[in-house]
Amino acid sequence: MSQLRPKTVSELLANWHAGDDGLRATIPLVYDELRRVAHRYLQKERPGHTLQSTALVHEAYLRLERQGTTQFKNRAHFLAICAQLMRQILVEYARNRNAAKRDAGYRLTLDDNVAFKTRSVDMVALDDALNELAKLDQQQSRIVELRFFGGLSIDETSRALNLSPTTVKRHWATARLWLHHQMAKAADA
Secondary structure, X not given: OOOOOOOOHHHHHHHHHOXXXXXXXXHHHHHHXXXXXXXXXXXXXXXXXXXXXXXXXXXXXXXXXXXXXXOOOOHHHHHHHXXXXXXXXXXXXXXXXXXXXXXXXXXXXXXXXXXXXXOEEEHHHXXXXXHHHHXXXXXXXXXXXXXXXXXXXXXXXXXXXXXXXXXXXXXXXXXXXXHHHHHHHHHXX
16 A cells, blocks of 8 residues: 655645645644744743743744735745744734833844844844835845744745845845944934
């Protein structure tokens, strides 16, 4: 008796887009990855924060379901969208908790070997800076979201955005420097 080949995440997501229940079947396959992304967001939060990794993943899942079927290119694209949803959830949470006040609220460290390695930044200020970057260069903003918030590698980001790895590296470096400058201006204000 032949054994049925398990469906890939991309196949399940395509089935979901076609009206099948593929999202529900996809989540168990990527759940650990999503929890790692959520944990990375939350591990440097303020003490006593009530939001947990599991709750963040579940809220992102609920938002995906509410949005209805979406066309995902592949697993990396799906994870990137989930990471973007988690970012939105955290920003909403921070705004609701008055995190915009100096030295209060949700804190997060950008730790990618450049500019932000030791800086702790306010999630709301980072979101505001990313929104400004998106007005100037949407592609750089997406790269930051995928690399920083989604935890994707250069290669995964290049596949998700259909760009060369060299282009992703160049835009990633430029975006980090621009964000560093914006965050420094916000801290001085």
